[in-house]
Amino acid sequence: MCGIVGLFIKNKALEPRLGELTAGMLATMCERGPDSAGFAVYGAPNSGKVKITLQSPSAEADFADLAKTVGKAIDADLKLDVKSSHAILTCPADKAEDARKAVREKFPSVRIMGAGDVIEIYKEVGYPTDVAKRFDLAKMSGTHAIGHTRMATESAVTTLGAHPFSTGPDQCLVHNGSLSNHNNLRRDLKHDGMTFETQNDSEVAAAYLTWRMNQGLNLGQALEKSLDDLDGFFTFVVGTKNGFGVLRDPIACKPAVLAETDDYVAFGSEYRALAGLPGIENAKVWEPEPATVYFWER
Structure with missing residues (x-):
């Protein structure tokens, strides 16, 4: 199950409302992930x-x-x-x-x-609205944010198992789906110096992107490479210091919606996550295509 939201601000006038808007989006995803929740906020340097x-x-x-x-x-x-x-x-x-x-x-x-x-990450066990209030998400400002609500189907409900996962400076990833080759990939990445805190397959996906970006790729290029190297079904929303990316696997069985206006780019696992955003009635709204990288960067 699990729910994902993301908001990338293009109009600086909206930056003070980043936390407020993200908290509203996250609240709509409670039913998709009632076990734990987390979010990453990119603030001022x-x-x-x-x-x-x-x-x-x-x-x-x-x-x-x-x-x-x-x-x-x-x-x-x-x-x-x-x-x-x-x-x-x-x-x-x-x-x-x-x-x-x-x-x-x-x-x-x-x-x-x-x-x-610029990144700050908060995640805990608990109902998503309670987690957001616990860390005062609605009062935070910044340039972009990513949130996740988790329904734990393959591991225990723990703080470390909650999303986002961060494996590189100013980088984080949230994931809806399951990878089939994460154990082999984890071993390969460990051989190349990556470290892991959990057995969660989503942490492996985050570490893979860090590993690729350490080779000189930007986020968009790293996501392109992941289509060849990651097996399974997934929707990723990823943040870096200056960027925001979305990728679905070639089958794209997990739900996803994108919206873009002159003021922002927004992602939700369902449209209801976007319905309360300012100007959404005039936004370009679409379902991201399978195996297609969507990437915005300052």
Whole structure:
């Protein structure tokens, strides 16, 4: 099942409403995925800084001294903004990898959900509207966002199993479907240095795209390559720092709808996810074709 939404803002005047509009879209997908939910928001860059999204099952204890402890370990001034079970650790860009290593070493129960210049990722077990309210999605602003509601059919309902998955800087992926060759592909990607936090096939898809982009491809080119290398049925919505992409497998058995106006590009697993957007009555609305990459980039 599962539900996907995505919103790519083209008109800067709408950027303050990104979270509000995405939250409304996500709420329409509750029935498609009531087990857990998550979203990635691409906000304004903080010059020379990297944001690392952290999650902890014991947030109050883990986050109390995290910025001070990690900052001392890497000799840097760090900022930590806590939101429920998640926190955004902001650090100098040249200290980002050191900060990640220090978090893993000194706070083993803390999970790193993603990192980048502009991305923030929030995901938890729970009904999607509750998850969105828990992290104040409606109050967030930015350039683009991707959301997912999950119905777990092949694995346990856990925070780590929720989408989005992020395996590269400012990159994330949400997925509706199932890959048949993810175990073999995971082994191949591990051989090339990729690491994994879960057994979820969607994380493998995210890592595959990271691997391709590390070879110099842009998101659109990486998605094209995935049609040759990924087996199964899938709808992907992917974000990068400057881009937003959609791809369906050659059979395209999972539902998908795109809409575009001069102000935005929007994706929904069903049209009702788009129905509340401003100007939707004048949008170009269509079902994305099978095995066709749709890609927008600033």
